[in-house]
Amino acid sequence: MRISVISTLTLLATSLLPAQGPGSKDSSPLPLQGKRLPEVSAFNEAGEKIQLQELLKGRHAVIVFGCLT
Amino acid sequence: MQPVTIAERLAHISAAKQKLGTRIPWLADTMENDLKHAFGDRNNSEFVISPEGKVLIARAWSDPEALRSDLEKLVGKAETLTKVSDLDRPEAIVDSAHTKVATGIVPRLERPAGSEALVVKALPSAKDLPLYLKLRAEAPKSLGRDGGGTMHLSFSLDPIHRTHWNNLAPAMRYSVSSSGDTTVTPSSGEAAKVTAADADRDPRDFLVEVDLGESRDPLRISVSFFACDDDDKWCNAITQEFEISWEVDRDAGRIQNRSKGGKGKGGSGRGMKGNATRRMPDPDQLMQRIDRNGDGLIQKDEARGPISERFAEMDADDSGTLSHEELIAWFEKRGR
CATH class of the missing domain: 1.10.238.10 (EF-hand)
Incomplete structure (x- = not known):
């Protein structure tokens, strides 16, 4: 089975956001759990606009959100 | 520091891939942050999606161990295990490590209590230059409600563009243009001259008093500064413009553990009060x-x-x- 892991660059707000570490994580589920993947667009690394549903269709995928700065 | 164009977001991805040495695909959100909003507005969340497009796991905070367990249940164990601790991960993807330009030498000004980030638009450069400078404007919510208060302006050079302040040239200046009966005091200002180093990358902070009057029109700020690129290929006089709207920017992120900066003089706004560093719940x-x-x-x-x-x-x-x-x-x- 193929797994696609995608890091999603969304906010990039600040380098001062706390790093992940013990005690700082909340593993509680978000309301989206159990629902259909939202119909939403994003940009791939080449700067092309893509539909997330199309990109992930037919395989397990992991999406991880993060801030880089 | 927020990228303000898709090109900047893609530049961050490129820097991250190079620094992390990863082949994992990356996505950049739209400038309207559609992806972030659709997935619950969390900065470090993670999701497992089924081949049929169902969200199997929606975790508010990324948990690599739990994720590994999830994936093992779904698709079986991996032949070769790589733990996070096996990776040589940098503290920051886009940072100042590539340069010896000074940091931490310009004192920061404390934000007014209860401040929240306002919506700031960086206007395109007349010469189509990169938007080297970023502005974060913060004010208490009471400013919009009561029509007046203190606003904190913080101008930072975006490390993705690898530039620094040229302290041998005149200091950074801002000038505010307001419409209607809105007044900003002081309506112009100049950062204190930095003498501790010929070049640095510290933010330049100002505090201004705002009286909105009856108007809620955006405020326009013009900034002039001298910057050099980190490879010492050019030093230029640069002008940028920003527009501040009187609404809270829910996508602006939060600032934690702000450094107090080092010795030196602050901007020509109000006096520095020092930062609150007392122990308190996070x-x-x-x-x-x-x-x-x-x-x-x-x-x-x-x-x-x-x-x-x-x-x-x-x-x-x-x-x-x-x-x-x-x-x-x-x-x-x-x-x-």
Whole structure:
């Protein structure tokens, strides 16, 4: 089975956001759990606009959100 | 520091891939942050999606161990295990490590209590130059409600463009253009001359008093500064313009553990008061734990324990919700 892991660059707000570490994580589920993947667009690394549903269709995928700065 | 164009977001991805040496595909959100909003507005969340497009796992905070367990249940164990601790991960993807330009030498100005980031638009450069300078404007919510108050302006050179202040040239200047009966005092200002180093990358902070009057039109700020690129290929005089709207930017992120900066003189705004560094509960962790619906606010029915008991006291603007900034303000007030 193929797994696609995608890091999603969304906010990039600040380098001062706390790093992940013990005690700082909340593993509680978000309301989206159990629902259909939202119909939403994003940009791939080449700067092309893509539909997330199309990109992930037919395989397990992991999406991880993060801030880089 | 927020990228303000898709090109900048893609540049961050490129830097991250190079620095992390990863082949994992990356996505950049739209400039309207559609992806972030659709997935619950969390900065470090993670999701497992089925081949049929169903969200199997939606975790508010990324948990690599739990994720590994999830994936093993779904598709079996991996032949070769790589742990996070096996990786040589840098602290920051885009940082100043490539240069010896000074940092931490310009004091920071404290933000007014209860400040929240306002919507700031970086206007395109007339010469189509990169938007080297970024502005973060913050003010208490009471400014919009009462029509006046103190606003904190912080101008930072974006490290993705690898530039630094040229301290041998005149210091950075700003000038405000307001419409209607809005007044900003001072309407122009100049950063204090930095003599500790010929070049640095520290933000330039200012505090201004705003009287909105009847107008709620955006404020336009023009900034002139001298910058050099980190490879010493050019030094130029640069002008950029920003537009500040009187609405809270829910996508602006939060600032934690702001450095106090080092020795030197601050900007020509009001005096530096020093930063609050007292021990207090981490508002970010509290927000992550309590904000169950993920809207970035603590609703009254989400609050538990001491937060619930003191909700009205903490809700400074009587909005019926607690913002991250209200949590900080309340804990800072209690620590004094």
